[in-house]
Amino acid sequence: MKIISTNIGKRKEIDYKGTLVTTGIFKYSVDKPIFLDIEDVKDDAICDRENHGGVFQAVYGYSLKHYEYWNTVFPKVDFEMGIFGENLTIDDIEETKIHAGDTFKVGETILEATLHREPCYKLGVRFNNMTIVKKFWKTTFCGVYFKVLQTGFVKAGDEFIKIKSCPENPTIADLFVAKRILNGIS
Template identity: 70%
Template structure:
């Protein structure tokens, strides 16, 4: 696996249901290396710290291969990497094979897979269509949140190398399925 894009989002204020909402989901590729810190990607907006960022969700990765599934469903969108709010677009990040506790070396950083991404209304805002939320729940294409065990810079082209496997733990996709059942979706 390797990083095909590093993505950063700025603070953006939008109107949703007649309320002002601040979000960082509008992420776009950057050319320079990004710094993965203990609780966040430096320079990346995290507006909702209850559900994003922090030690267990410092970095969000999403697979480039999943874009091939989504593009035909939303052909009217102006597609760019970072569309799902991910910091790292990885060529082949497979949530059905990555287990919680798996550890990866990437660039100067060391990352541990922690949890799935559970979609919220801001993904619908990004796609300009709330349908995406239910569709997202009905796939295993949830992406992976990572804990940063060793801070450092990463850049496009860096290899994503597994240095520790945790075969006894659930796959990230299994966490999404469990969460979906808990929510009754």
């Protein structure tokens, strides 16, 4: 696995169907290394600290391979890197194979897989289509949140090198599906 794109976003206020929404989901690719800190990515806006950022959700990674699927579902969307709100677009990160606790050396950092991403209405705002939220829940393409065990810079081209495996723990996809069931989403 390797980083294809590093993405950050600025705080943005948009009018979505008559409601003012403040969000940091509008990420864009940057051509320089980004700094992964203990609770967030430096210079990346987090507008809802209750649900994003923090030690267990400091960095969000999403698979470029999943873009192929979503492009068939939403063919009119411009799928630029970072559209899912991810900080790291990774060539092939598979939620069904990554376990909570798996640890990776990436650039100057050490990252630990912690959680799945739960889609909220802001993903619908980003897509300008709220159906993405329900469709997202019906896949296992949730992406991976990481805890930063060692801070530092990462950049496009950096490899994800697994340094610790935790097969005794649930996969990120298992956690996502369990949350979907718990929430009664069908």
